Amino acid sequence: MTWDQATRRRLADATLAVVVGALVMAAAAFDDGTTPADYALIAAGSLALAAYRRAPRGVLAVSTATTTAYVLHAHPGPLSALPVLGAVHTAARAAHRGVAALASAVFLAGFVATCPTTREIVEQTLLLMGWFLCALVTGLADRNWQAYLRQTEQRAMEAERTREEAALRRAGEERLRIARDLHDSLTHSISIVKLQAGVAVHLARKRGEEVPPALLAIQEAGGEAMRELRATLEVLRTDEPTGTPALLVERARAAGLAVELTVTGDERPLTATVDRAAYRIVQEALTNAARHAGPAKVNVQLAYDMDELKISVDDDGGADSSCPPTPGIGLTGMRERVTALGGTLRAAPRAEGGFSVRAELPLGIPEDVL
Structure with a gap:
């Protein structure tokens, strides 16, 4: 069985509460005069610790009240303070140090009231004051450590985002340079070839x-x-898509392609990476259908599930399932985009004729994946 993180935390909290209760009850078993009511108070004060993450102040109040009542009735040893010590630590960890200090004072007053001699009062007070002071300090230290870890993680994420932005900027500059070089060299050469061929045909x-x-x-x-x-x-x-899959379908219709769009599920905004990948997949699939499928009908389907987006682009053109196509730049680019997002892609001729592109993109992908 696989448990999520929240379930593991709840089990750990329940285990902590049971261990604390077992220790205090074991110590109470050696004291004369411990009654069933005392065990009930111990159980209530200890088991309340299982809820310290959700209600630290409520846990502190319950543990302090029940454990103090047990101390006033049964006059146990210092080990009875364990439930209150745990509650004080967790309350201080949750930034409730004022009420944690107040609860410590209340329990100390109740415990001292049961000491028969002045010497025991001094000894027990100093011992328990040291324990409660440690609980407060460690709770605050734990809170500061968690805050430090969160800040460190945020700084690391910000640094990673900055590096990704710089990489994207450099990639954009490189694309523009390649575009300029292609325009300056190939465009001129191809234009000359086309012009010379046209002149020769005309003559x-x-x-x-x-x-x-x-x-x-x-x-x-x-x-x-x-x-x-x-x-x-x-x-x-063009780095970013300039529209939506619906707009791509409208453009394809205007160009003479018979295409229909079907959207199922709960349509909702997507992250930039998933949205960009979906746009490019539909764009490339429609481009291939317009070039190779002939006078075919194309069906585009977008299915929104809870955790993924399914894209299907099917045509009834002349593709033969016995002759799989050789992947070109378009299909390779689609596969790279889908793989980078952790999804799956299938692009192949259909058994009944035509070509099919099916992609499954996981939702909730971080913005810096691509």
């Missing part, structure tokens, strides 16, 4: 000659290369 037709198929292929490939290069440059210059 051949003007002279009444048959245009060579290779020349037409060069002209068409040049135009396709320019479109692909412009799309690549747009992606490099």
Whole structure:
């Protein structure tokens, strides 16, 4: 059986309360005249410690009242102070040092009142004052230590966030540099090839000659290369998605693709990393459908579960399940995004024909994953 952290804490608190109660009861068993009512008071004061995380002041009041009543009735030894010592420590740990000191004084007064001689009063008072002072100091020290750990963790998280922001900034600058280099070099070269091919086709037709198929292929490939290069440059210059999956579907419809969007579950805002990944997955899947599926129908589904987002993009195009596609840059990029988020991706032809992209993205991913 696997227990969560809260369950383990409750078990540890209950174990502490039982151990304290057992120690005090064991000591009470050696005292003459201990009655069932005394054992009940011991049990109430000790078992109350199990709730110290939720109600430290309430636990302090119950432990002090029941243990003091037990001391006044049975006149036990100093070990009877254990439940109050534990409650004082936890109250001081929760920043209730004033009421912790007051409870210590109340119990001391009750315990001293049962001492028969002046010597015992002095000895027991000094001993218990030392114990209660230690309980207060260790409670405050524990509180300060926990605060220090929280501050250290926050500083570490802030430093990590700063490093991630710097890395993202450098990555953005590198993308822009690559985009400029591609624009300055490849765009010019491809434009020259396309222009020369167009001029050659025009001159051949003007002279009444048959245009060579290779020349037409060069002209068409040049135009396709320019479109692909412009799309690549747009992606490099755009770091964040510029819309939503619904907007992508609308754009695909406007471009002539028959696509439908279905959203199920409790739709809610996503973290930036998950939102960006979902946008890119739908974008790439629709792009592939427009390029390779032909006049196909595409169905986009977004399913919001409690702990994950399921994305499905299915088309009924001509993809054959017996011929799996060779992963290109688009599919590889999708898989990298999903893997970085700890999700799963399946992109393959469907048995009934067409192509299917299915991704499962865990929700609640920290902002600095990607």
